[in-house]
Amino acid sequence: MLxxxxxxxxxxxxxxxxxxxxxxxxxxxxxxxxxxxxxxLPQADRQLLIEKVPWVSYxxxxxxxxxxxxxxxxxxxxxDDAKIETVLMRNRRGHWSVCVSTQxxxxxxxxxCATGKMGLKRNLTSDEIVDQLRFWQKYLLTxxxxxxxxxxxxxxxxxxxxxxxxxxxxxLNRILLNTEIGETRITVSTVGVLPRLDQILDDEDWPPVRLxxxxxxxxxxxxxxxxxxxxxxxxxxxADWARRYNQKFGNRRHHLTFEYIMLAGVNDxxxxxxxxxxxxxxxxxxxxxxxxxxxxxxxxEGSSEETLERFMSxxxxxxxxxxxxxxxxxxIAAACGQLAGK
Ligand code: SAH
Numbered sequence: 001m002l003x004x005x006x007x008x009x010x011x012x013x014x015x016x017x018x019x020x021x022x023x024x025x026x027x028x029x030x031x032x033x034x035x036x037x038x039x040x041l042p043q044a045d046r047q048l049l050i051e052k053v054p055w056v057s058y059x060x061x062x063x064x065x066x067x068x069x070x071x072x073x074x075x076x077x078x079x080d081d082a083k084i085e086t087v088l089m090r091n092r093r094g095h096w097s098v099c100v101s102t103q104x105x106x107x108x109x110x111x112x113c114a115t116g117k118m119g120l121k122r123n124l125t126s127d128e129i130v131d132q133l134r135f136w137q138k139y140l141l142t143x144x145x146x147x148x149x150x151x152x153x154x155x156x157x158x159x160x161x162x163x164x165x166x167x168x169x170x171x172l173n174r175i176l177l178n179t180e181i182g183e184t185r186i187t188v189s190t191v192g193v194l195p196r197l198d199q200i201l202d203d204e205d206w207p208p209v210r211l212x213x214x215x216x217x218x219x220x221x222x223x224x225x226x227x228x229x230x231x232x233x234x235x236x237x238x239a240d241w242a243r244r245y246n247q248k249f250g251n252r253r254h255h256l257t258f259e260y261i262m263l264a265g266v267n268d269x270x271x272x273x274x275x276x277x278x279x280x281x282x283x284x285x286x287x288x289x290x291x292x293x294x295x296x297x298x299x300x301e302g303s304s305e306e307t308l309e310r311f312m313s314x315x316x317x318x319x320x321x322x323x324x325x326x327x328x329x330x331x332i333a334a335a336c337g338q339l340a341g342k
Pocket of ligand 1: 160295
């Protein structure tokens with residue numbers, strides 16, 4: 001499927017590069033609300049664009065929360081009535097991050113995840129991914145004026161990015177090309193679809209953004225129970241991939257992150273922490289990010305603060321670099337899918 005820019009190229013086959021750049025630039029300019037406002041273009045071109053190319057790929061948007069909050073969610077209704085969630089978050093330093101969805105629903109069926117319960121409806125197009133960021137750029141401009149910028153994007157909303165590889169890659173490249181958001185400020189989170197992760201290592205067009213792997217357990221049986229997409233030799237295969245990833249991309253700016261959701265009595269024992277340390281220490285340049293569980297159903301309970309501290313200190317004693325995703329609302333974003341699933 002053609003993305004917006006490719007459609008425009010077909011519409012203006014003789015257009016020079018500078019003209020196409022001008023158009024793509026305008027698309028990412030939050031001060032512009034439609035083709036009629038792109039005054040750098042001749043009137044006839046603007047008219048053709050109005051008729052042929054939708055300015056945004058959603059047809060309705062509802063926001064939850066307001067600019068005073070640290071977390072604002074939006075439910076976007078797409079052209080086929082599918083609904084997706086996207087989140088704007090302010091972190092402690094006052095920086096803005098956006099969490100984007102990559103699919104309507106998800107086929108991975110992780111047992112703790114609201115989106116997993118929906119099953120997969122369809123992939124998003126790269127425009128539909130990019131437009132979640134554009135939605136928030138416009139929102140920030142409208143609510144806070146010109147001073148505020150979105151500095152980070154996380155691909156942690158609904159869906160499994162590696163199961164929508166081409167659209168995700170295209171969206172990454174277009175964001176990198178048209179915004180000031182840099183490679184190390186974008187994180188793609190995945191359950192670890194190994195054929196796609198292998199593809200990244202050989203793909204010249206895959207940009208060196210950060211990757212986070214949803215590990216959630218370094219114990220095979222536990223991981224399989226939590227994540228039905230896992231299988232018996234997943235963990236050794238992931239470790240092998242991670243070493244190859246480090247050879248290609250690894251340096252201090254490009255560490256891998258293993259995400260680990262803390263579920264009471266499931267994966268938060270001292271043995272589980274030791275197993276995680278053993279696993280991580282076999283790979284270089286990995287950080288662990290502990291995620292408090294966002295209770296969407298009553299299926300699981302999040303670990304207590306005490307347990308979390310103990311789990312963390314086991315890792316620290318073993319010299320594993322570990323951080324906790326504290327409640328700047330990021331765990332709320334992680335539970336993306338709770339609104340759209342309703
Ligand atoms: N499919 C990708 C990206 C979307 S989920 C992935 O699995 O990584 C983004 C992150 O949120 C993942 O680490 C996921 O495991 C986590 N997550 C899902 N449901 C959650 C919940 N209820 N509470 C906390 N984190 C959750």
